[in-house]
Amino acid sequence: MTKLNVAFVGCGGMAAHYLAVYRDLDFVRVACAIDVNPDNAQRAATTLNAEAKTDYAAALADGIDAVIINTPNSLHAPQAIAAIEAGKHVLLQKPVAAKLEDAEAIARAAARSTRTVGLYMSYFDQPLMHDLHDMAGQGRLGGIVHCYARLMHRGGMMWSNEALQGKHTWRGSLEETGGGCFIQLAVHYVHIFEWVTGGRVVSAAGLTRNLHCPGLEGEDLACAVLQLDSGALITLDTAWCADGEELAIHGTAGRIQYRNNRWLSVASNYGAFEGRAVRYTGSLIEAPQPGATFGGPFGEEQTIEVFPPAFGDATNPLNQHRLFLEAAREGKPAPVSIESGVHDMRVVSAVYEAARTGRTVEVA
Secondary structure: OOOEEEEEEOOOHHHHHHHHHHHHOOOEEEEEEEOOOHHHHHHHHHHHOOEEEOOHHHHHOOOOOEEEEOOOHHHHHHHHHHHHHOOOEEEEEOOOOOOHHHHHHHHHHHHHOOOOEEEEOHHHHOHHHHHHHHHHHOOOOOOEEEEEEEEEOOHHHHHHHHHHOOOOOHHHOHHHHOOOHHHHHHHHHHHHHHHHHOOOEEEEEEEEEOOOOOOOOOOOEEEEEEEEOOOOEEEEEEEOOOOEEEEEEEEOOEEEEEEOOOEEEEEEOOOOEEOOOOEEOOOEEOOOOOOOOOOOOEEOOEEEEOOOOOOOOOOOOOOHHHHHHHHHHHOOOOOOEHHHHHHHHHHHHHHHHHHHHOOOEEOO
């Protein structure tokens, strides 16, 4: 079997959680694990049976087929463009870049390439997200009215303390990150909600604050309201100074709520649904007040436990690293395109402009 030779770039942080995919796929050989921190590089190299490197030039060497980039946002443009122009397949961690113009430059380079170039969006690993896409697409929620997501963790407080103690953290730098919690967290749900609903964000309003992370230059709290081209609204709340996660989709005939990566509640007027993760019996109950204006039967709410798969599970057929590597091997397009990630960046930029100006901003 001819193996895909991979350079794995950026070995700390979240990247450490999905090293196992590259170790366990039999058609992949990691030639080098690259990180400016020698200890990070060596730990990854040991896991992957690869060489540890600290110089990005190793990723561009002859014999490397694919480059996996997990570095700080500000490095994405120079590293991704160099790899694309060297004829490599490239998988880039979200967001595409720290700045919209850099993201657009990566997209132009990707458009010129005949190789597989894509964006890693971890939420597509989850069978549940694909069930939500199917339920919405089949009209089981009726017309989509509102989507809500809260994605919060307290990591910013830790990074802030480190910065105040003189330890550099790239997430604390506007130049390196491009913002704060919103650019890092909200892109997940901008992308998911557009994909699930089939809509496109056309305008944005928002507020940002730094309340508890004085060591960070960007915001630790952000709230945005986005309008889809259908007229439906999306509300996104992100924070680096509180915790909790929630997703909710409300339609004219049903609703879905998923809390803290565990509890899923579903109600739909359109009968049973059995998907990859969702098991809904579709029981109907009568309106509690006969004669009320809304009247008629409606779907009973049911709650079940749904846990996301592990990031490093190479046996998960939806694992985005696996799917990218399979696409690269077969010369097919990436599961998530760079251009779609550029649109996410345009939404993020619009929210930041809205927060600065106090106006609703159109998304190009």
